[in-house]
Structure formats: C-alpha cells, structure tokens
Amino acid sequence: MKKLINRRPGNALSWALGLLPFLLLMIAYMVASDARLAENPNDKLLPALDSFVQAIDRMAFEPSKRSGEYLLWADTLASLQRLGIGVAISALVAVVVGIGNGTIPLVRSTFSPLVTGLSLVPPMAILPVLFIIFGLGELAKVMLIIIGITPFMIRDLQQRAREIPAEQIIKMQTLGANTWQIITRLVWPQLMPRLISAVRLSLGPAWLFLIAAEAIAATEGLGYRIFLVRRYLAMDVILPYVVWITFLAFVIDFLLSRYSQWRYPWFHQKGH
Amino acid sequence: MAIIEMKNLWKEYGDQVVLERLNASVEEGEFVTIVGASGCGKTTFLKLLLGTEDATRGELLLDGQPLPAEPDASRGIVFQRYSVLNHLTAVENVMLGGELESSRWFGISVGKKRKQLRKDALEMLESVGLGPAADKYPHELSGGMQQRLALAQALIKRPRILLLDEPFGALDPGIRADMHKLVLSLWKSQRLTVFMITHDITEGFYLGTRLWVFDKPRLDPQAPGAYGARVTYDLPVGDCENGTLTSINQRVTRTSRVLNDTL
Numbered sequence: 375m376k377k378l379i380n381r382r383p384g385n386a387l388s389w390a391l392g393l394l395p396f397l398l399l400m401i402a403y404m405v406a407s408d409a410r411l412a413e414n415p416n417d418k419l420l421p422a423l424d425s426f427v428q429a430i431d432r433m434a435f436e437p438s439k440r441s442g443e444y445l446l447w448a449d450t451l452a453s454l455q456r457l458g459i460g461v462a463i464s465a466l467v468a469v470v471v472g473i474g475n476g477t478i479p480l481v482r483s484t485f486s487p488l489v490t491g492l493s494l495v496p497p498m499a500i501l502p503v504l505f506i507i508f509g510l511g512e513l514a515k516v517m518l519i520i521i522g523i524t525p526f527m528i529r530d531l532q533q534r535a536r537e538i539p540a541e542q543i544i545k546m547q548t549l550g551a552n553t554w555q556i557i558t559r560l561v562w563p564q565l566m567p568r569l570i571s572a573v574r575l576s577l578g579p580a581w582l583f584l585i586a587a588e589a590i591a592a593t594e595g596l597g598y599r600i601f602l603v604r605r606y607l608a609m610d611v612i613l614p615y616v617v618w619i620t621f622l623a624f625v626i627d628f629l630l631s632r633y634s635q636w637r638y639p640w641f642h643q644k645g646h
Numbered sequence: 647m648a649i650i651e652m653k654n655l656w657k658e659y660g661d662q663v664v665l666e667r668l669n670a671s672v673e674e675g676e677f678v679t680i681v682g683a684s685g686c687g688k689t690t691f692l693k694l695l696l697g698t699e700d701a702t703r704g705e706l707l708l709d710g711q712p713l714p715a716e717p718d719a720s721r722g723i724v725f726q727r728y729s730v731l732n733h734l735t736a737v738e739n740v741m742l743g744g745e746l747e748s749s750r751w752f753g754i755s756v757g758k759k760r761k762q763l764r765k766d767a768l769e770m771l772e773s774v775g776l777g778p779a780a781d782k783y784p785h786e787l788s789g790g791m792q793q794r795l796a797l798a799q800a801l802i803k804r805p806r807i808l809l810l811d812e813p814f815g816a817l818d819p820g821i822r823a824d825m826h827k828l829v830l831s832l833w834k835s836q837r838l839t840v841f842m843i844t845h846d847i848t849e850g851f852y853l854g855t856r857l858w859v860f861d862k863p864r865l866d867p868q869a870p871g872a873y874g875a876r877v878t879y880d881l882p883v884g885d886c887e888n889g890t891l892t893s894i895n896q897r898v899t900r901t902s903r904v905l906n907d908t909l
Contacts, residue, residue, distance in 0.1 A: 539728035544698060546731075547717035549743040549803055555753040559742065563733045640732050643785040 418607040429610035445599065446618070453596040454622070456512065457584050460519030464580075465573055467520070468527035469565065475528070476535025477561050478553070486532070493525030497583060505591060515587040522583040523576040530575075534568040535561055567641035570634040574627055581623060647710060649674045649806065649839050650695070655704035656874065657690055664690045666874030668704070670858075677833055677840045677854030679883070681847045681894075683902035686860045686875040688843045692811055695841060696721060708806065719743075722800030723809045726816055729796035730784045736795050737780040740767035743803040767802065773835075774798045774828060790821035794828065801836060810842040814849075826853055847895055850883075857881045859894055867904050 383391055407420040421429075434446040441448075474481040475489065501518055508514040538561060546556045588597030596619055603611045635642050648671035655668040664687040672678055682688050693699040694706055697716045706713050708720060723729075730739050744763040746753040755763055771780050774794040776787075784792050793813055800808060810829070814822045830853065833840055844850055850857045859879035866872050879894060 541725045541728040542731060544696065544717050545723065545725075545729060545799075546746075548696075548719060548721055548723050548800065548805070549746055550719035551746045551753065552750070554751065555746050558751075559746065559753040560731060638733070640783045640785055643783075 418609055421610040421613075425610040426614055429608070430614050433611060433614070446615075449594055449596045449599050449615075450618070450622070452592075452594045453584060453588065456515050456588075456595070457519065457580055460516045460584070461523070461573060461576065461580050463516070464520050464524040464527055464576065465569060467524050468531050468572065469562075469569055471528045472531025473535055473557055473561050473565065476532040476538075477557060482532075489525055489528050489532070493529055495521075497522035498586060501587065501590070510591040515584065515592065518583045518587045519580050523580050526579070527569075527572045527576055530572045531565055531569060534565060534572075538564055567634050567638035570630050570638075574630050577623060577626060581619065585619075648672060648707075649676075649709060651705070651707040651710070653705040653707070655694070655706055656702045657687065657694065657699065658702045658874070662871035663874035664871075665694075665860075665876070667876060670877060670880065672839065672841075672856075674839050675837055676856055677838075678842070678856045678858055679850035679854040680841065680843045680858045680860060681845065681850040681898070682860030682875065683898050683905055684845065685870075685905040686862060686898075686901065688860050689811065691860070692809055692841070692843055695807070695809055696723060719803055720806045721809055722803055722805030722807070723811065724793065724796040724800055724813045726812045729813075730792055730799060732784045735781050735783055736771060736776055736787070737764060737767050739784070739795055739799045740770050740802055742799065767798075770798045770802045771795075774832070788821075790817050790825060793817065793825060797829070797832065801832060801838075804836075807839045807841060810840065812843055812845060815845065822849075829853070847891065847898065851891055852883065854883055857883050859898065861897055861901050862905075865901060865904055870905050 403420065404423070407422055410417045410420050411422055430446075434444060437443060438445050471485065471489065475486050476482070497518060500521065504514045504517050504521070508517055542560060543556060546560050551559065584595075585597030585600070588595040589601040592598035596615055600612050600615050650672040652668045652670050655665060656663070657665040668691075680688050680691065690699060694701055695713070697714055697718070700715055714720070717723075730736075731742070734742065741755075741760075741763045742753075744766065745755045745760075748755045748759050748763070768777070768780055771777055774797055776791060776794050776798065779787060779791060784795065787795065796813070813829075814825050817825065826849070829840075829842075832838065833854075840854065842850075842854065844853075857879065858877045859881075860875045861878040862870075862873055862875050863878055864873040878897070879890075881890070
C-alpha cells in the first residue's frame with residue numbers, strides 16, 4: 375500500500391472524483407427542497423427542480439408580457455455588451471499605459487506613482503460620484519468596470535513589461551532598433567499573451583462591478599434582473615441566473631485561454 | 647588604424663575601482679578572448695564596449711571615434727541567455743535586423759523586400775547549421791541551437807565588432823566544442839573582430855588570436871575594491887609557453903578566492 379501522498383487517480387477516477395462534490399451538492403439541495411416543500415408547498419426559498427424549468431422557460435423562451443422581449447437574452451446581451459466595452463477599454467488603456475510605464479523610465483517616473491495611488495481607491499466608494507457625473511445611463515456602468523479593473527491591469531502589465539530581460543532590449547538596439555521599434559517589435563508582442571491573462575484575472579472583478587452597477591441603476595441586465603426579482607423572493611429565477619452568469623464567465627475564460635494557447639505557443643512553454 | 651583603442655580607461659562605482667589604467671589597441675580581424683576571476687571587471691568591460699556603461703575616466707575609441715554611449719548596430723552581441731527573441735521563429739529572429747532597417751516605424755517589411763530578407767536569413771541560418779529549424783520557435787531549439795541562432799541574428803547585421811558574453815557557458819562540453827568550431831569558421835569567413843568573455847581559461851587558450859587576462863595586480867584582502875583590475879597578460883594565442891597557462895590559472899584562482907570569500 376503506497377502512502378496517500380503518492381497515490382494518483384487515473385483518468386476516469388479523476389473525473390468521477392471531480393464530479394462527486396457537484397452531485398452531492400445537487401442531492402443535498404433536492405433533499406432540503408423536498409423537506410421544505412413537504413411542510414409548506416408555497417415555500418419560495420428552495421424551489422423544486424420543475425419550478426426552475428418553468429422559470430427558465432418563462433424567462434428564456436416566452437416573450438415578456440410587458441415588453442415583448444425574451445428577458446434572459448435581452449439581459450444577457452445588455453450585460454455582455456457593458457462587460458465587453460468596459461473590459462476592452464480597460465485592456466486598451468492598460469496596454470498603452472503599461473507599456474509606457476514599463477518601458478520608458480521617464481514615463482514611469484511621471485505616471486507610476488499616480489497609477490499606484492489610483493489603484494488604491496476602492497471603486498465602489500466612488501460609484502455615487504460616477505452616477506453623479508455620468509448620469510444613470512450606460513456610461514456610468516461601463517465606467518465603474520473601467521475604474522475598477524484598469525489600475526490593476528496597468529500595474530500588472532507594467533510589471534510584466536519590466537520583466538522583459540534587459541538582454542533582449544540591448545539585443546534589439548544592437549540590431550538597430552529605435553525606442554518605438556523596441557515597443558512595436560519586442561514589448562508589444564511579448565505583452566499580448568500577458569494581457570490575455572490579465573484580462574482573465576480581471577473578469578471576476580469586472581463581473582462584480584457590472585452586477586453592482588446594474589443592481590443600483592439599470593432597466594435591463596443580468597444583475598438588474600436578479601435584484602429586481604429579489605423583491606418577490608423569486609429563487610426560481612435568481613438561481614438559474616446565477617448559474618447562467620457562472621457559465622458565461624467560464625466560457626469567456628475558457629475561450630481566452632484557448633485563444634492564447636493557439637495564438638502564442640511560445641508563451642505557454644517553459645512553465646508559463 | 648586600430649578598430650578599438652583604450653586610452654587610460656578607468657571604471658569606478660563609488661569608491662570601488664573596477665578597472666584601472668587600461669591601455670590597448672585591437673586591430674580589425676583580431677579575436678580577443680578575455681578571461682579572469684569573477685568580480686574582476688570582465689562584464690563591466692563588456693558593458694563599456696556595448697555602451698550600457700560609461701567610463702569614469704579615459705577614452706574608448708571605435709574607429710578613432712568615441713564609442714556611442716548606448717548600444718547600436720555597430721556592435722553585435724550574443725549573451726549567455728535571452729539572446730534571441732522567444733516570440734519570433736528562428737528565421738524571423740534573423741530577419742529582424744533587416745526589417746528594423748527597412749521600416750523605421752513599425753519594423754515590419756512586406757512584399758519583395760520581405761522575400762529578399764527571408765532569403766538572406768535562410769542563407770545565414772544555413773551557414774550556422776540551422777537550415778532545417780528555420781520555422782521553429784526558440785523554445786523548440788536546444789541550448790546550443792539557440793546560441794547558433796543568436797550568432798546568426800547578430801552576424802547578419804555585419805557589426806564592426808562582435809561581443810560574446812560567456813556564450814557557451816550554459817552548454818554541454820560536446821556542444822561547446824562544436825560551437826567553438828562554428829565561431830572560428832564564421833570569424834574567418836566573415837573577417838570579424840571578436841571580443842569573447844569566458845570563465846574557462848583553457849577555452850581562451852586555443853580560441854582566437856589574442857588572450858587578455860583581467861586580474862588585480864594590487865590586491866588588498868581587507869579592501870578588495872580599493873584597486874581595480876588591469877590586463878595582466880596580453881598574449882598572442884598559439885605561441886605561449888607551457889607554464890603560462892598554469893601560472894595564469896594560479897593567479898586567477900588566488901584573486902578569485904580573495905574576492906569571492908571576502909565579499
């Protein structure tokens with residue numbers, strides 16, 4: 375009998391073990407739900423599975439009586455649009471400032487303290503300021519995402535840019551490169567896969583800020599819907615929405631990771 | 647006229663004297679191998695040649711002009727590690743020099759020019775024995791092949807001088823011998839002027855035309871930084887007496903002990 379630390383599961387066992395906790399959670403939920411519903415058939419806290427099916431059907435496949443929209447899709451579209459715009463703008467700003475700060479000492483001395491200071495401001499604390507300045511429209515919600523994740527991404531990319539070996543920067547110069555060419559041919563391509571991992575890391579906070587902003591002021595969106603139906607204790611809508619958001623987050627992360635491995639094979643070698 | 651001239655060259659960091667009173671001149675086509683204990687300023691000297699450090703006193707001349715104070719295309723370099731760009735394939739690495747020259751803004755060439763650059767790059771890769779690996783990324787190449795690639799990348803720019811900073815230090819002995827042959831044949835066929843730093847003294851004894859030993863002739867064990875290193879031996883390679891290697895080895899080892907035990 376080998377020691378526990380040396381025993382490794384095979385492929386099939388590995389899958390089975392991984393699925394087990396999910397299965398147990400499902401069973402625990404169903405048992406608890408049955409128990410509560412047996413006591414009170416109108417219980418709203420732990421709805422039975424068929425109420426989820428009905429709720430999903432109602433939200434996703436029947437037009438809303440009030441607006442005629444398919445709510446789940448309209449909400450998803452609205453949220454993904456905000457998330458996409460917010461993250462894209464953040465990524466762009468982060469690359470530009472990160473490269474500037476990371477590569478050019480004069481720029482770094484000028485802006486690095488500012489970025490550090492800004493990154494310490496809690497974004498949620500200035501949410502009211504955003505609503506005051508940008509109104510309650512799309513801009514404020516997108517701005518919250520941008521303000522929430524950009525400073526972190528800048529600092530990350532700045533650090534990654536500084537980690538480019540000095541040998542390579544000297545090498546570029548001995549090949550005749552000027553500063554701009556060092557950026558376009560060395561720093562920029564080297565940072566692209568690192569930008570993708572920064573985006574992947576920021577997506578969690580980005581969702582957080584998105585849902586927070588939608589909860590406070592929106593007329594559609596996944597976060598808005600969850601907080602709206604909360605008033606009716608509509609767990610049969612909230613829980614599928616949460617699962618849906620989680621699934622979207624997973625898919626986005628998975629696609630980014632795959633894209634990075636396909637597009638930047640050199641980056642994913644050597645233990646990155 | 648000498649290609650490289652040093653006139654009373656000093657380098658100090660604060661009160662630490664690294665190099666003092668270097669005087670020498672190197673003719674075009676010479677292959678200078680530099681050995682010495684670690685901490686004796688070999689790398690500092692290379693940085694002076696490269697332009698990433700300035701001399702504290704004295705002059706360092708390239709073709710009779712002061713060396714530019716930053717790295718440029720007049721000096722090619724091969725480091726021990728990180729010499730090639732890992733996000734470009736082998737042939738792209740070798741094309742890079744030409745591309746940077748042909749497009750001052752983005753450093754990317756297109757069309758006919760690109761075809762020509764690629765053709766030249768493939769020829770260069772062939773000459774260092776990397777023809778079949780042209781479209782591989784550096785991480786797919788072995789350590790020795792990466793250094794061949796670094797040589798090809800540097801040489802295609804035809805630099806006035808080629809600097810090698812312990813280029814084979816990380817390689818296995820067998821590969822190292824192959825690389826010696828390659829460097830010697832490139833040096834002959836391209837009529838290069840080479841400065842090579844190595845910590846392997848025997849390597850310095852049969853590679854190249856001239857051996858410099860960096861050592862501290864005055865050495866105070868209580869203050870190893872008080873005096874700088876000088877070129878204590880400047881020998882033509884090939885006609886050294888047998889005892890020379892042993893005596894150099896002893897001296898360098900002694901200096902190394904003093905420097906690296908007290909620091």
